[in-house]
Structure formats: structure tokens, C-alpha cells
Amino acid sequence: MQRIITIAKKEYLDAIKNKLFLVLLVFLLVLTVTSLVVVTFDFPNKVMEYNKALKVLQNAGRSTAALRAPELAPLKMLRGVIDYLEIIGAIIGIILGYLSIAKEKGRNVLQLILSRPVSRFDITSGKVVGNSLLVLSVLAGTTVATYLIMWYVSGQSLSLVEMEKLGLVYIASYLYIMFFFCLTSVLALKFKTLPNALIVSLVIWLAFVLIIPQVGDTMDPDNQIPGGFFTSMNLTKPQEERVMAKFSTYEKVRNALEESSITKHYERLSFALLGIKNKYDKKPLGAIFKDMWPDSVWVLLFFSAMLITEYIVFRKSNFMLA
Amino acid sequence: MFSTIKIIATGEFRSLLRQKTFSLLLTVFLFMSVFSAYIGLSTKTTINNVYNETVKQMVAAGVKNIPTNPFLNAKPLAILNNMVVYILVIGALLGIVVGYSAFIRERKAGVFKILFSKPISKYEFILGKMAGTLLTMALVVAVSFVISLVSTSVVSSHILSLSDTVRLLLFYAFSLGYIFVFSMIGLFFAAYSRSESLALLAPVVVWILISFAIPQLNSAVGPTALLNPTSSQAKLPQSQFFTTVRAIVHPFSISEDFKSVGRSLLQGDISSYPVLSLLMYLTATTGGCFYIMKKYDVCAPESDT
Numbered sequence: 149m150q151r152i153i154t155i156a157k158k159e160y161l162d163a164i165k166n167k168l169f170l171v172l173l174v175f176l177l178v179l180t181v182t183s184l185v186v187v188t189f190d191f192p193n194k195v196m197e198y199n200k201a202l203k204v205l206q207n208a209g210r211s212t213a214a215l216r217a218p219e220l221a222p223l224k225m226l227r228g229v230i231d232y233l234e235i236i237g238a239i240i241g242i243i244l245g246y247l248s249i250a251k252e253k254g255r256n257v258l259q260l261i262l263s264r265p266v267s268r269f270d271i272t273s274g275k276v277v278g279n280s281l282l283v284l285s286v287l288a289g290t291t292v293a294t295y296l297i298m299w300y301v302s303g304q305s306l307s308l309v310e311m312e313k314l315g316l317v318y319i320a321s322y323l324y325i326m327f328f329f330c331l332t333s334v335l336a337l338k339f340k341t342l343p344n345a346l347i348v349s350l351v352i353w354l355a356f357v358l359i360i361p362q363v364g365d366t367m368d369p370d371n372q373i374p375g376g377f378f379t380s381m382n383l384t385k386p387q388e389e390r391v392m393a394k395f396s397t398y399e400k401v402r403n404a405l406e407e408s409s410i411t412k413h414y415e416r417l418s419f420a421l422l423g424i425k426n427k428y429d430k431k432p433l434g435a436i437f438k439d440m441w442p443d444s445v446w447v448l449l450f451f452s453a454m455l456i457t458e459y460i461v462f463r464k465s466n467f468m469l470a
Numbered sequence: 471m472f473s474t475i476k477i478i479a480t481g482e483f484r485s486l487l488r489q490k491t492f493s494l495l496l497t498v499f500l501f502m503s504v505f506s507a508y509i510g511l512s513t514k515t516t517i518n519n520v521y522n523e524t525v526k527q528m529v530a531a532g533v534k535n536i537p538t539n540p541f542l543n544a545k546p547l548a549i550l551n552n553m554v555v556y557i558l559v560i561g562a563l564l565g566i567v568v569g570y571s572a573f574i575r576e577r578k579a580g581v582f583k584i585l586f587s588k589p590i591s592k593y594e595f596i597l598g599k600m601a602g603t604l605l606t607m608a609l610v611v612a613v614s615f616v617i618s619l620v621s622t623s624v625v626s627s628h629i630l631s632l633s634d635t636v637r638l639l640l641f642y643a644f645s646l647g648y649i650f651v652f653s654m655i656g657l658f659f660a661a662y663s664r665s666e667s668l669a670l671l672a673p674v675v676v677w678i679l680i681s682f683a684i685p686q687l688n689s690a691v692g693p694t695a696l697l698n699p700t701s702s703q704a705k706l707p708q709s710q711f712f713t714t715v716r717a718i719v720h721p722f723s724i725s726e727d728f729k730s731v732g733r734s735l736l737q738g739d740i741s742s743y744p745v746l747s748l749l750m751y752l753t754a755t756t757g758g759c760f761y762i763m764k765k766y767d768v769c770a771p772e773s774d775t
Contacts (some may be wrong), residue, residue, distance in 0.1 A: 168668045175675055179683055183693075186686055189711040228686070231693040235678060239671070246667060281575045343574070343666050347567055350674065351498060358559050359502070362697040366552055367513050369520045371518055373540055377517070381524050381537055391523050398516050415694075 155274020156281065159248060163282050168243055173286060176236045184297045194218040198283055222298040223310055223422040226317075226431075229294055232419045233321050234411050238357050240286065241325040242349045244331030248275045250342045265429055273460045276326075276455065277331070283325050287318050312433065313421045320421075320444070323451040326412040330454035334394025334461045356409045364406035369395075402405065410450040413443040474590055478598020479605060486606045489571060496610055497563045502556040503614040507621035511550025517541055519629060546626045547641075547736040550618055554732035557645045558681060558725055565649040566608055566673045567750045569656025570760055582768045596763040600756065603653045608646055612772055615642040641735040647748050648728050652677060654718050654755035659760045670724065681725045687715050696725075724751050744774050 163169050188274065198218055252258045261271065277423065299305055332349040341344035370376045370388070378388040392399060406412040416425075421438045423429035428436050437444065486492050521539045528536050569688060576582060585595070623629050630638070655673045663669040682693040690697075720726075728742040734742050 168665070171672075171675065175678075182683060183686065189709060193709055193712075212700075214534060228692050231695075235682065239674065239678075243671060250667065343492050343670060346667060346670055349496070349573055350563065350670075351494060354559060354563055355498075358694075359556075361694065362555055363505075363509060363552075363558075365694075367509060367516075369513070369517045370515050370724065372513070373710075377540070378524075379518070380540065381521075381528070383524065383528075387527065387531075391520060391527060394514060394523050395520060398512075420642050443766060 151270045152273045152277060155271060156278035158178075159275050159278025159284050162251065163244055163247065164280065166247060169247070170242070171313065172236065172240050172243060173289075174203050176232060176240065177293055179232045180229050180235065180294055181231060184225055184294060184301065187225045187228060188301045189399050191218065208236045221383070221423065221429075222306060224314065225298055226294060226422050227299070227419070227424045229290070230317070230415065230422070230424075233324070234288070234357055234415060237321060237325045238328045238353050238411070241283070241328030242332045242346070242353060244279050244282065245329040246342075246346050246349065248279060248329070248334050249333050249336035250345075253342065268463050269459070272459050276330075276458070279329055280322070280326060283322055283329070287325075291318060309432070313423075316433075317418045317421050320414055320417050322449055323447050327410055327451045327454050328446075330451070330458045333458050334454070337458075337461050337465050340460060360405060360409040361412050361415070364412065366404055367398075367402045367405075395418065407446070410447060413446040413450070416440065417443040417447060434456060474594045475598040475601060476560075478595060479601035482599055482602025483605045483609075485575065486568060486571060486602070488722060491567060492571065492606075495560070495567055497558070499560050499564055499610060500613060500617060501722045503553065503617040504561055504621060505555060506550055506552040507618065507625060508641060511625045514541065514544065536553055544632070545736070546622055547638060547738070549625060550638075550736050553614075553618065553737065553762075554729055555640075556727060557648060557732075558642065559697070561645060561649045562652040562677050562681070563674070564610065565652030566656035566677065568603055568709065569653035569658075570660045570670050571656075572603050572653070572671065573592075573657050573660035577660070578666075580606050585749065586768050591699055592763045592766065593760065596759055599657065600654070603657065604646075604650055607649050607653060609641050611646045612651065614645075615639065618642075619670050639663065641732060642747070644728070644731050644735075644745075647752060648724070651724065651751045652747070654752075654759050658755065658758045658762055661759070681758055683721050684719050685726050687719050691766070721747060724748060730731045 194216055252261070258271075262268070295306070295314075327350070332345065333351065334340060335349055339348070365371055369392075371377050373380055378391075383391070407461040417440050419425045420428040420436050420443075423431075428439075518539065518541060519713065521541070525536055546656055556764075576585070586592070615638065619630060621633065622634075622638070651675065659672045660669045663672060682696060685696050686693060724747040726745045730740070730744055731741045734740050
């Protein structure tokens with residue numbers, strides 16, 4: 149155990165001294181703040197658009213039930229933060245996973261470490277624990293920064309339930325970032341040329357984080373025009389569901405495509421917990437998890453599978469000098 | 471001078487084509503070219519069927535004012551809408567990797583000390599690298615153009631008209647410029663940073679800034695929503711804050727400008743061709759590469775990671 153703690157401590161200190169990691173951390177914090185500022189300043193526009201739409205419907209003598217008044221709810225403001233965690237959080241995981249292996253593999257230090265009474269299990273565990281603490285610190289920093297901004301902007305503090313929800317998003321974010329950490333560690337262990345491992349990690353990142361969710365999103369019939377196709381046709385949600393019931397195979401394919409990406413599971417879970425998805429707004433945790441448990445399990449499964457792979461690959465890797 | 475540049479450019483072109491990582495990205499890019507047409511077709515067919523089903527239900531419910539099908543007059547090239555996003559995402563990353571590889575290979579092999587002991591200037595070297603990179607990117611874009619041309623013709627069951635072909639050609643020419651900007655950013659950081667990982671990830675950070683942060687400040691659209699082709703059709707917020715910020719960041723919004731040009735050429739529902747930001751980025755990045763090459767210390771030690 150002592151050996152694991154020693155390695156973990158070294159991993160933590162090495163990473164916080166790394167220029168690239170610090171740049172990414174600052175970048176994440178700046179973008180987090182930017183997204184919150186943008187949401188705050190965009191709010192009056194949303195209110196104006198809502199009032200305009202309300203007036204149009206009232207003048208036409210139509211029901212306004214489908215319209216939802218915009219609200220500056222603290223948790224809902226975090227949509228941009230989740231988006232940036234999806235993108236930059238994953239890159240932080242990639243760079244930590246890469247550096248964790250590259251700094252020793254590149255200098256042939258692993259051979260030396262393994263000649264001491266340190267097992268491969270200790271090394272892998274030390275690396276995972278050290279970087280886990282680092283990721284948790286990054287997320288804590290981001291959470292504190294966003295909390296302070298939200299409190300300053302909306303003047304509201306979070307209730308206990310909201311804190312719990314934020315905490316769960318925090319755990320999901322940790323699992324998500326650590327998935328990319330483990331993935332890149334595995335690739336860095338497997339590849340002979342280290343930068344190639346980084347390039348392949350970035351390609352996988354591109355596929356999981358940007359391409360697959362984008363393809364699923366653009367295949368959604370409702371996303372074909374700004375504001376939504378069904379809204380433009382003045383259809384209510386039950387009417388929309390009745391129409392889409394006729395296209396269940398297409399929707400199943402689209403959904404399966406989206407579900408092949410950990411990012412989509414993480415996004416769905418986070419959006420539900422934060423109430424960004426209107427259906428789950430102000431709902432108790434039990435009601436949210438009744439629907440979202442498959443996404444929670446998928447996030448956990450993706451992470452666990454990659455963590456186990458890292459242990460196996462590290463155990464089987466041949467570090468002997470050629 | 472020109473023969474030296476030509477030799478370096480040809481060498482660069484051949485070397486890039488032999489690289490596995492380049493082949494991987496190229497395969498992904500070309501696959502997405504085909505996939506883009508497939509998704510476009512599949513979505514178009516489905517959305518028309520969804521519209522017909524919606525109309526059926528509205529008629530049954532006694533609704534009289536039924537809106538017209540918004541996709542009725544879609545242009546044949548509109549099925550390639552997703553290609554705009556793939557160039558923004560995969561094309562830019564491909565450009566970064568190509569630019570990075572163009573410089574890092576010789577640097578790692580320690581060739582510079584020998585190379586610059588010969589009568590080759592740093593400008594000839596960097597010009598040769600730029601030409602080789604541009605040639606490689608042009609080949610990728612040309613293959614993608616042919617794939618798009620064939621797939622669009624197959625999908626619409628007739629050969630594309632001359633005007634549509636020219637539009638497609640212009641779109642890919644603009645895409646080449648866009649990808650080249652990122653390859654120059656990759657090349658710049660490969661020469662600037664002593665660490666290989668920093669050299670590769672710094673351009674990715676710049677790309678995130680250009681593709682997500684600047685457009686979000688410009689349009690208030692969230693980062694992932696920006697990848698939906700319809701995001702470029704969203705209304706821009708008109709408050710004092712956004713108009714001021716937009717005035718500052720808009721000249722740097724190359725990705726938003728690229729989307730506008732893509733939409734104008736492929737969908738044809740608007741006629742907006744903002745090319746100034748592309749020219750500005752091309753000038754800044756190529757100028758940056760010349761500058762960094764001039765300052766490059768051939769004898770400086772390498773970093774491990």
C-alpha cells in the first residue's frame with residue numbers, strides 16, 4: 149500500500165508541474181467561465197424570444213401550453229460547462245494518460261523501477277490513484293469556480309438536493325475523464341512510437357466526443373431546422389411521439405449509434421441530473437435514475453472495462469530493452 | 471532555389487503518404503465523405519416521410535393551415551451538409567497531424583544539423599515543407615471531391631449540373647484553404663515546442679478555441695450544438711453585450727465563416743462568402759511558420775515526451 153501511495157504522490161506532483169497540463173487546466177477554467185458569462189448575457193434574449201412567441205400564439209388564439217418560460221436556474225446554466233468537460237475534460241484525461249506512461253517509457257525508466265521490489269500492480273494502481281486524485285482536484289476547482297459564478301450571477305445558493313445532483317455529475321465526470329486516461333495509457337503502452345499513441349487517442353476522442361454524437365444529432369428529424377421541425381409544424385409532444393412511433397426502426401438505429409459513445413451516456417446523465425433536459429427539471433433523484441440508470445451503468449462499464457484493460461496490458465507488456 | 475523547394479516538397483509528399491497515422495486519418499476522412507452522403511440521403515428520406523406522416527395526422531385532426539414541407543426545395547448538394555462539419559473537425563485534425571509530422575520527423579531524426587550545413591536556407595526548407603503539405607492536403611481533398619461528386623450523382627440519379635459541380639469544387643477549394651491553415655498551426659507548434667506531446671496538443675487547443683470558444687462568444691450557441699449544421703441558421707443574439715463581443719471576435723471566426731460559405735455553396739439558401747478571415751489566418755499562420763523557422767535553434771536539445 150505504501151508503494152502505491154508513493155507512486156500516486158509522484159504522479160500527482162509530476163502532472164501539476166507539467167506545463168501542458170497547466171495550460172489545459174487554465175483553458176478549461178477560462179472556457180467554463182466564458183460559457184457561464186455567455187448564458188447569463190444570453191438570458192434577456194431568451195426572455196425576449198419567449199415573449200414574442202407568446203404574443204404570436206395569443207394573437208392567433210392558440211394554446212401557449214407548449215411554450216416554456218426561460219429561467220435562470222443555477223444548474224441549467226451548466227450546460228456549456230458539461231459541453232466543455234466532454235471536450236476538454238477528455239483531452240485532459242488523454243494528456244494525463246499519455247504523460248503517465250510516456251515520461252517513463254520514453255526514458256526507459258520502467259525497466260529500472262521493475263528491477264526494484266515494486267510489482268506491476270503497484271505501479272498501475274499508483275498511476276491510477278495519483279491521476280484520479282488529480283482529476284478530482286481539477287473537477288473540484290471547476291465546481292468551486294462555477295458555484296461562485298452561479299451564486300454571483302443568479303444570487304441563488306444551491307439547495308441540498310441540487311448539491312447532491314451536482315455531486316453525482318462530478319462523479320460521472322470523473323469516470324468519463326478517467327476512461328480517456330486509461331484508454332491513452334493502454335495505447336501508450338502498446339505503441340512503439342509514443343506520439344502515434346497520442347494521435348490514435350485523438351482520433352478515438354474525435355469519434356467518441358464529436359463525430360458519433362454529431363451524426364446521431366443530425367439524423368434526428370427534429371434537428372433539421374432551427375427551433376425544431378415539430379415546433380415549426382405546431383405539434384405538441386404527444387403528437388410528435390405519435391408521428392415518431394411510425395419510425396421506430398430509424399430511431400432505434402440512431403439511438404444505437406449514439407449509445408456506442410461514452411460521451412452521449414455521460415451527456416444524457418448529466419443533462420438529466422442538472423435539469424437541462426426539461427423532462428427531469430426539479431425531479432427527485434429517484435425519478436431521474438428510474439430512467440437514467442442504463443446511462444449510469446454504461447458510463448461505469450466503459451470506465452471499468454478500460455481500467456481492467458490497463459491492468460492487463462501493463463501486466464503483459466514487455467519492457468525489456470531491445 | 472526552386473529545385474531545392476521542389477525536392478523538399480516531393481520528399482515531404484512521399485514521406486507523408488507512407489505514414490501509418492496519416493493513412494489512418496485519411497481513411498477516416500474519406501470514409502466520412504461517403505458516410506456524409508449516406509447520412510444526408512437517409513435523413514432526407516426520413517424527414518420527408520416524417521413530414522408526410524405529420525400532415526396525415528394533422529388532416530385527421532382537422533387542422534387546415536398545414537405548413538409547407540421545409541425540405542421540398544432542398545438542393546442536390548444539401549445532402550452533403552455534414553461534410554462541412556467533418557472538415558471542421560476531421561479535416562482540421564488531419565491538417566494538424568500533417569503539419570506536425572512534416573516538421574517533427576526530421577527534428578527527431580536529428581537531420582537538421584546535417585541539412586543546414588548544406589547550402590539550403592531555412593526559407594527554402596519551410597517553403598518546401600509548406601508545398602509538400604499543401605500537395606498532400608490537395609490530394610486528400612481532390613479524392614474527397616470525387617467521392618462527393620459520384621455519391622451525390624448516384625443519390626440524385628442524375629449527373630450533377632455544371633453549376634452544382636462548380637459549387638462543389640469551390641467548396642472543396644475553400645476546405646483546402648481551411649485545412650491548410652491548421653496544418654500550418656501544426657507545423658508552427660512542431661517547430662516552436664521542444665516537447666513532442668506539447669507540439670501535438672497545443673494546436674488541438676488552438677483548434678478548440680477557434681472551433682468552439684470563439685463561435686460561442688459570437689452566437690451564444692453551445693459547443694456541441696455548434697456541430698449541428700443547422701446551428702449556422704440560428705438567430706444571432708442582438709443585445710449590447712453580444713454585438714460588442716461579436717465586433718471583436720468575428721474577424722477571428724474562421725470556423726463560422728467556413729460554415730457560412732459551406733451553407734451558401736451546398737444548400738444555396740443564403741449567399742454569404744466571408745473569405746477575409748481565411749485570408750487573414752492563411753497570412754498569419756504561414757507568416758508564423760517563416761518566423762519560427764527563422765528563430766529555430768538547430769542545436770537545441772530535444773525533450774523526451
